[in-house]
Amino acid sequence: MRGAGIARPLGALRRRASRRRIALTAFLAVLGPGVITGFAGNEAGGVTTYSSVGAQFGYSLLWLLLVSSIGLGVIQEMCSRMGLVTGQGLSDLIRERFGVRWTILAMVVLIIANGTNVVAEYAGIAASVELLGVPRIVSVPLAALAVWTLVVFFSYRFVERVLFVLVLAFLAYPISVFILRPDWPAVMSGFIPSVPTSPSALVFALALVGTTITPYLLFYMQASVVDKGVDRQSATYARVDVFLGAALAGLFAFFIIVVTGTVLYPAGIRVSSADAAAQALVPLAGASAGLLFAVGLCGASLLGAVVMPLSTSYAICEAFGWESGISKNFREAPVFMSLFTLLLVLGAIVVLIPGISLIPLIISAQIANGILLPIVLIFIVRLATDRRLMGDAVNGRVSTILGWGVAALAGSLSLAYLFASIFAT
Numbered sequence: 419m420r421g422a423g424i425a426r427p428l429g430a431l432r433r434r435a436s437r438r439r440i441a442l443t444a445f446l447a448v449l450g451p452g453v454i455t456g457f458a459g460n461e462a463g464g465v466t467t468y469s470s471v472g473a474q475f476g477y478s479l480l481w482l483l484l485v486s487s488i489g490l491g492v493i494q495e496m497c498s499r500m501g502l503v504t505g506q507g508l509s510d511l512i513r514e515r516f517g518v519r520w521t522i523l524a525m526v527v528l529i530i531a532n533g534t535n536v537v538a539e540y541a542g543i544a545a546s547v548e549l550l551g552v553p554r555i556v557s558v559p560l561a562a563l564a565v566w567t568l569v570v571f572f573s574y575r576f577v578e579r580v581l582f583v584l585v586l587a588f589l590a591y592p593i594s595v596f597i598l599r600p601d602w603p604a605v606m607s608g609f610i611p612s613v614p615t616s617p618s619a620l621v622f623a624l625a626l627v628g629t630t631i632t633p634y635l636l637f638y639m640q641a642s643v644v645d646k647g648v649d650r651q652s653a654t655y656a657r658v659d660v661f662l663g664a665a666l667a668g669l670f671a672f673f674i675i676v677v678t679g680t681v682l683y684p685a686g687i688r689v690s691s692a693d694a695a696a697q698a699l700v701p702l703a704g705a706s707a708g709l710l711f712a713v714g715l716c717g718a719s720l721l722g723a724v725v726m727p728l729s730t731s732y733a734i735c736e737a738f739g740w741e742s743g744i745s746k747n748f749r750e751a752p753v754f755m756s757l758f759t760l761l762l763v764l765g766a767i768v769v770l771i772p773g774i775s776l777i778p779l780i781i782s783a784q785i786a787n788g789i790l791l792p793i794v795l796i797f798i799v800r801l802a803t804d805r806r807l808m809g810d811a812v813n814g815r816v817s818t819i820l821g822w823g824v825a826a827l828a829g830s831l832s833l834a835y836l837f838a839s840i841f842a843t
Contacts, residue, residue: 448655449662450578451642452498454725456663457585459490459635460671461722462542463535465715467629468671469695471622472678474688477608480675482623484609486630487668489824491661493631493795494639496802496813496821498660501643502650503811507736508640512797515807521737524797527790532634532730536765539726542719544769546712549696555770562766565723569758574645574744581724587717590710591673597707600680608679624831630671631828633790634729636798641732645743653811677711727761792829799825 460468471479497508504511513521543561544554568577639660648656678695682688689695696711728744731754735742741751748755799821803813813821 444652445655445658448648448652449659451639451646451648452494452656452659452661452663453666454578454581454585454663455494455635455639455642456490456667457588457670458638458721458725459630459632459667460588460718461726462538462715462719464629464671465542465674465718467625468674469678469689471626472675473682473695474622475619476679476683477605477675478612479623479626480608480672481611482626483630483668483671483675486627487664489828490631490667491664492817492820492824493636493798494664495657495660496798496817497636497640498643498656499653499811500801500808501640502648502653502656503808505644507644507732508637508798509733509737511801513737515801515804516797524790524793525734525737528633528637528733529730531790532726533761533764535634536723536726536761537768539719539723540765540769542715543723546696546716546719549712558766558769561720561723562762566759566762569724569728569744570755577744581721584717584721587714588670590714591670591677594677594707594710595673598677598680600676605676624834627828627831628791631791633794634726636794637733638725638729641729641736681707727758730761731758792825795825795828
């Protein structure tokens with residue numbers, strides 16, 4: 419009797435451990451689209467924006483980063499859910515529900531914005547590797563060839579694993595924070611909301627939100643869920659993946675702001691690019707901090723150089739009913755692979771043009787994103803609240819209120835940033 423009394427608790431423990439192993443295996447099988455999409459938002463343009471915010475305003479806008487990261491998770495979850503329920507990409511659904519004219523408008527603006535952002539990714543790769551003494555005439559063609567080979571010749575799962583490796587480069591930022599040892603009570607005070615009053619603070623606040631929630635992330639999120647073949651039975655794990663990605667993206671953006679806010683802000687040094695931030699860190703915080711910052715920028719730019727053209731190719735092909743997918747070859751998905759190749763080649767060539775100024779291109783990308791973002795957010799919330807489309811997975815009341823709130827906030831901020839950028843130039 420005593421042995422049986424001990425055996426029953428042991429049996430219960432084994433069953434509980436078995437259920438946990440099964441749940442963990444199921445989660446790992448789904449893990450990927452949310453985490454990679456979240457980190458892809460911290461590409462070269464994101465690192466530049468977060469670096470500039472920390473250098474110019476210290477920790478004072480950290481509260482806005484928290485709000486925009488929550489907003490990113492809410493909207494991304496809707497995109498993931500729509501991909502699970504419909505098996506279709508976002509631009510495909512926009513064409514079906516809102517017609518060809520709206521789809522063409524969205525696609526034209528998206529290709530302008532993403533095309534210029536691809537250039538920015540290669541500029542980030544070139545600048546970060548040049549800090550190590552490697553000229554861009556070597557690094558840019560090699561990076562473009564490596565990205566093209568990865569996507570054209572390997573499966574979705576292999577590409578996803580490589581992207582996970584690139585995500586590890588972001589560890590450079592928390593390590594930099596560990597080296598710098600900031601004043602943590604001062605850092606935490608940045609989470610107390612304070613409304614920006616000066617025109618420059620408003621512009622940077624708008625840029626921070628605009629770089630956290632960007633249109634290409636929303637298209638890529640839904641397309642990658644469909645391309646990976648995640649099914650509705652995995653909805654809970656897919657939701658965890660999305661919110662984990664948004665949380666990690668926000669956390670690493672936090673580390674970037676803390677690095678520049680700790681070193682450059684007290685010294686009164688303003689920077690307009692991420693590589694300038696890395697160079698400025700060297701004399702103030704030591705070569706190791708500058709090198710780590712450059713490593714993070716290189717990894718972020720490479721991740722963006724893969725995701726940005728993929729997001730564009732997914733969106734264009736879905737919008738017009740052409741075959742798409744990383745695991746397909748040129749014969750099975752000719753437009754998808756050709757468009758991806760064209761964006762890579764053009765992005766690399768533009769960066770290699772001697773004496774070209776990238777600032778007007780980056781500003782053009784921000785303006786195009788500013789025009790597209792409120793339109794895409796309205797499409798997403800309307801689609802996610804359409805019961806005929808979503809069935810029992812339609813948005814609940816809380817999700818709908820949060821979704822419209824994020825759309826209103828991001829839309830108004832993006833439009834204000836658009837006007838501020840126009841008047842600033």
